[in-house]
Amino acid sequence: MSDASAHALEHHEPVTSTGIPNKKVLMWAFLGSDCMFFGTLISTHLIYRKISATVGGNFLDIRDVFDIELTSFSTFILLASSLFMALAVSAIHKGNLKSTRWMLLGTIVFGAIFLACQVYEFTHFVHAPGNELTLSTYRGEPHVFGSTFYVLTGTHGTHVAIGVFWLLGWLAYSFTGKMSTAHALDVEICGLYWHFVDIVWIIIFPVVYLMEYAL
Amino acid sequence: MATESIKYLSPDTENKAKTQVFPRPGQHTTGLIDWLTTIDHKKIGLMYGLTALFFLIVGGIEALLIRSQLWDHNMTVLTNREYNQMFTMHGTTMVFLVIMPLSAAFFNFVMPLQIGARDVAFPRMNTLSLWCFIVGGLVLNLSWFFTGGSPAIGWFGYAPLTDTRFAEVIGDMGPDFWIFSLQILGVASLLASFNFITTIINMRAPGMTMMRLPVFTWMTLIVSFLIILAFPAITIALVELMFDRTYGTNFFDFLEGGKPHLWQHLFWIFGHPEVYILILPAMGIVSEVIPVFSRKPLFGYGLIVFSGAIIGFMGFAVWSHHMFTTGMGVVATSAFAMLTMLIAIPTGVKIFNWIGTMWGGRIRFDTPMLFALGFITMFMIGGFTGIMHSSVPIDAQHQDSYFVVAHFHYVLIGGALFGLYCGFYFWLPKMSGRLMNEKLGKFVFTLMFIGFNLTFFPMHYLGMIGQPRRTHTYNEGHGFEMWNQAATIGAFILGVGIVIGIYQFVNSFFNKKLKPAGKNPWDARTLEWTLSSPVKEYNFSRTPIIKARDQAWENNYGSKENHSEKEPLDDHGVHMPDRSWWPLVTALGLFGLCLGMLFHRNIDPSGELVRNYTVAIAGGAVMVFGIIMWALEGPGGYHLFPKEEEE
Ligand code: HEM
Ligand SMILES: [Cu+2]
Numbered sequence: 001m002s003d004a005s006a007h008a009l010e011h012h013e014p015v016t017s018t019g020i021p022n023k024k025v026l027m028w029a030f031l032g033s034d035c036m037f038f039g040t041l042i043s044t045h046l047i048y049r050k051i052s053a054t055v056g057g058n059f060l061d062i063r064d065v066f067d068i069e070l071t072s073f074s075t076f077i078l079l080a081s082s083l084f085m086a087l088a089v090s091a092i093h094k095g096n097l098k099s100t101r102w103m104l105l106g107t108i109v110f111g112a113i114f115l116a117c118q119v120y121e122f123t124h125f126v127h128a129p130g131n132e133l134t135l136s137t138y139r140g141e142p143h144v145f146g147s148t149f150y151v152l153t154g155t156h157g158t159h160v161a162i163g164v165f166w167l168l169g170w171l172a173y174s175f176t177g178k179m180s181t182a183h184a185l186d187v188e189i190c191g192l193y194w195h196f197v198d199i200v201w202i203i204i205f206p207v208v209y210l211m212e213y214a215l
Numbered sequence: 216m217a218t219e220s221i222k223y224l225s226p227d228t229e230n231k232a233k234t235q236v237f238p239r240p241g242q243h244t245t246g247l248i249d250w251l252t253t254i255d256h257k258k259i260g261l262m263y264g265l266t267a268l269f270f271l272i273v274g275g276i277e278a279l280l281i282r283s284q285l286w287d288h289n290m291t292v293l294t295n296r297e298y299n300q301m302f303t304m305h306g307t308t309m310v311f312l313v314i315m316p317l318s319a320a321f322f323n324f325v326m327p328l329q330i331g332a333r334d335v336a337f338p339r340m341n342t343l344s345l346w347c348f349i350v351g352g353l354v355l356n357l358s359w360f361f362t363g364g365s366p367a368i369g370w371f372g373y374a375p376l377t378d379t380r381f382a383e384v385i386g387d388m389g390p391d392f393w394i395f396s397l398q399i400l401g402v403a404s405l406l407a408s409f410n411f412i413t414t415i416i417n418m419r420a421p422g423m424t425m426m427r428l429p430v431f432t433w434m435t436l437i438v439s440f441l442i443i444l445a446f447p448a449i450t451i452a453l454v455e456l457m458f459d460r461t462y463g464t465n466f467f468d469f470l471e472g473g474k475p476h477l478w479q480h481l482f483w484i485f486g487h488p489e490v491y492i493l494i495l496p497a498m499g500i501v502s503e504v505i506p507v508f509s510r511k512p513l514f515g516y517g518l519i520v521f522s523g524a525i526i527g528f529m530g531f532a533v534w535s536h537h538m539f540t541t542g543m544g545v546v547a548t549s550a551f552a553m554l555t556m557l558i559a560i561p562t563g564v565k566i567f568n569w570i571g572t573m574w575g576g577r578i579r580f581d582t583p584m585l586f587a588l589g590f591i592t593m594f595m596i597g598g599f600t601g602i603m604h605s606s607v608p609i610d611a612q613h614q615d616s617y618f619v620v621a622h623f624h625y626v627l628i629g630g631a632l633f634g635l636y637c638g639f640y641f642w643l644p645k646m647s648g649r650l651m652n653e654k655l656g657k658f659v660f661t662l663m664f665i666g667f668n669l670t671f672f673p674m675h676y677l678g679m680i681g682q683p684r685r686t687h688t689y690n691e692g693h694g695f696e697m698w699n700q701a702a703t704i705g706a707f708i709l710g711v712g713i714v715i716g717i718y719q720f721v722n723s724f725f726n727k728k729l730k731p732a733g734k735n736p737w738d739a740r741t742l743e744w745t746l747s748s749p750v751k752e753y754n755f756s757r758t759p760i761i762k763a764r765d766q767a768w769e770n771n772y773g774s775k776e777n778h779s780e781k782e783p784l785d786d787h788g789v790h791m792p793d794r795s796w797w798p799l800v801t802a803l804g805l806f807g808l809c810l811g812m813l814f815h816r817n818i819d820p821s822g823e824l825v826r827n828y829t830v831a832i833a834g835g836a837v838m839v840f841g842i843i844m845w846a847l848e849g850p851g852g853y854h855l856f857p858k859e860e861e862e
Contacts, residue, residue, distance in 0.1 A: 036447035142471035
């Protein structure tokens with residue numbers, strides 16, 4: 001940002017009625033809406049889980065295809081990434097560019113590991129010998145579990161991927177020499193999004209995975 | 216706009232040094248480029264309005280074709296499939312491309328003026344909403360030209376009508392166009408709503424407390440919340456449907472374990488809040504107009520606001536009244552029946568508030584007031600029939616008959632459209648700077664009122680004696696003919712009224728012979744009427760400090776301490792954000808992405824399905840590129856130094 005325009009912008013950083021920056025209100029409104037997106041997907045999954053629990057007359061045991069160790073690991077990784085995110089926000093608020101960079105990188109790497117696990121999981125499930133779970137079948141018979149499972153977790157994965165690209169954008173920007181505490185708000189908003197996506201996974205993991213072992 | 220008297224700080228914009236692909240349009244941009252890149256909420260509002268009025272004509276022609284087909288028994292104006300396409304396109308167009316964007320036109324134009332703001336919180340995002348709306352309308356209507364023609368699945372798209380195996384035409388693309396256009400329109404509505412929520416919460420002028428907000432602004436806020444909470448349900452339902460149709464998932468496929476019933480739930484969880492999304496803006500407009508033309512403050516401001524909020528809240532708890540006959544079980548059915556009856560209470564409260572406002576007032580019957588009165592009476596009839604079919608056994612008789620058609624047209628035309636026309640006759644002088652011909656306006660109202668009632672009142676009776684809706688014809692001997700003919704005649708009268716109205720609106724922008732409106736032609740009450748007509752690009756030369764509800768009225772007639780003040784002039788002047796190409800580029804990228812997804816499936820000579828995502832990826836890349844450039848370009852801006860009297 002050139003000096004002149006940075007000056008102009010600082011002068012016009014709008015004073016808001018509530019004191020909360022506009023961008024933050026925007027992000028909160030979006031997250032409220034996003035709750036409904038995931039709410040709809042999770043409800044769809046739960047409804048079908050109950051009413052179409054059989055394949056070829058046999059009770060569906062999805063545990064035959066799930067790999068709970070792997071998913072627990074990737075869950076842990078995703079949750080840990082939130083710590084890096086929080087540290088990145090705190091670093092940029094303090095104006096510590098170097099630490100901001102490392103923490104952004106940590107978040108990105110952990111997010112990417114989570115995504116890699118998901119890609120591995122999906123390919124693994126689709127090709128699981130004898131227990132293939134595809135978008136429309138389980139063990140070769142028509143079924144809805146694959147539909148709700150892939151679309152729900154896939155939507156979540158898409159959210160993570162968008163977050164990773166967004167963070168990559170900030171990481172790249174930090175090398176242009178223009179990044180300053182003036183961008184703390186933007187990084188913080190990115191962080192809000194990231195934490196939200198994590199929280200959604202905290203709901204999805206028990207509801208979609210753990211419940212199959214408990215109930 | 217009055218640039219002569221304005222000196223500006225630095226010629227053109229301040230960010231020449233920035234990464235640029237095309238030069239950013241500067242301060243003095245005019246003509247086509249200005250309209251393509253504008254971020255001014257007033258111009259965006261006008262473009263929303265104009266596009267929606269165009270679609271009103273399109274949807275109207277579809278309606279007249281439907282009515283012509285039903286003129287007499289066993290007519291052949293349309294085949295059964297064409298008839299199904301007509302009512303699908305008519306319903307989808309009227310809901311998503313007419314009533315919603317007309318409301319958005321007023322949200323855009325009026326709301327920032329009412330709260331004393333210079334623009335919405337995110338001006339470029341506002342432009343993106345506009346272009347997404349236009350792209351969505353385009354995608355829907357492109358369906359006419361491809362395999363199978365337009366969708367024939369109803370505006371509700373019930374499964375399994377959308378199942379590819381049951382398509383009447385092999386490879387029917389209609390439902391795909393329908394899915395993608397609704398998704399894009401959803402993006403448009405969501406973005407606009409996030410923007411309005413932020414604007415109303417955060418950009419109020421000093422002293423403009425929440426309980427001083429004009430009722431129209433309150434309704435904008437409530438509708439925006441309804442949109443962000445209700446649209447996700449249909450967005451996900453459409454994603455699931457798209458997966459079913461494109462990748463063979465089984466969400467709604469009953470042959471493979473899916474449940475068509477689920478579609479109905481997801482659709483109506485969105486669909487019922489949607490009907491309040493359609494009516495609350497009109498209620499907001501009428502709540503502004505009635506006090507002005509009764510020369511009294513709104514009776515029970517708090518109650519009106521609160522009942523609006525309650526309606527919005529309860530609107531999420533009544534969706535299954537559209538599904539009483541699907542066999543949901545006694546408990547669910549009774550609960551939804553009870554809640555549906557309850558929701559009529561806050562609705563009734565509002566009606567009594569409007570009556571209370573008029574009571575003892577000195578009423579002037581100008582055109583806006585006529586439409587407001589038309590709104591109250593016609594909406595009440597629709598409300599009464601609504602309460603009738605909240606009773607489950609009665610609804611079993613009404614369901615899928617013309618009685619329901621009568622109900623929702625009384626609330627949607629007699630309610631929403633009359634309310635929006637009321638808004639045009641009221642606020643257009645502020646937009647165009649010219650008054651419209653009162654006589655012609657009253658003529659339009661008379662035509663619309665007579666035509667509307669002649670069309671839809673007989674449908675109550677037709678429904679009662681058993682004419683089914685969504686059915687392309689009827690046989691002789693049921694006694695349906697006479698009232699169907701009355702309805703068809705009425706529809707043409709209504710159509711003429713609507714078109715003359717549109718002519719009058721458009722004309723008021725071009726006809727220099729019309730009388731100038733001046734600041735406050737109606738002696739109206741809210742802040743926008745303290746500004747000149749048409750409003751200057753910066754809206755307020757100095758931010759007003761609000762002292763009372765109905766500020767314009769207080770300034771003219773109130774006690775001294777209630778007069779608004781103004782913030783001191785800042786020597787930096789008024790900061791105006793720059794125009795931008797990127798919203799348009801982003802929307803075009805989205806358009807390409809959708810076309811790419813629509814046409815990515817090909818059958819190769821050996822009969823194999825091949826998927827080719829090139830176009831989709833290219834479109835997506837353009838979209839992402841647009842977003843990145845948008846972020847890098849920043850809001851930019853220039854300064855204006857208006858003289859104080861130039862508001
Ligand atoms: C007093 C408040 C209202 C009540 C109690 C009510 C009740 C109902 C009920 C029970 C139905 C289902 C009828 C059936 O299909 O058998 C219905 C249909 C409908 N209502 Fe209302 N309604 C009310 C207000 C409104 C408003 C304000 C609007 C829109 C502005 C609206 C638009 C519709 C539409 C579009 C349908 C038909 C949807 C379709 O099947 O395609 N209603 N209403
Ligand atoms: Cu409803």
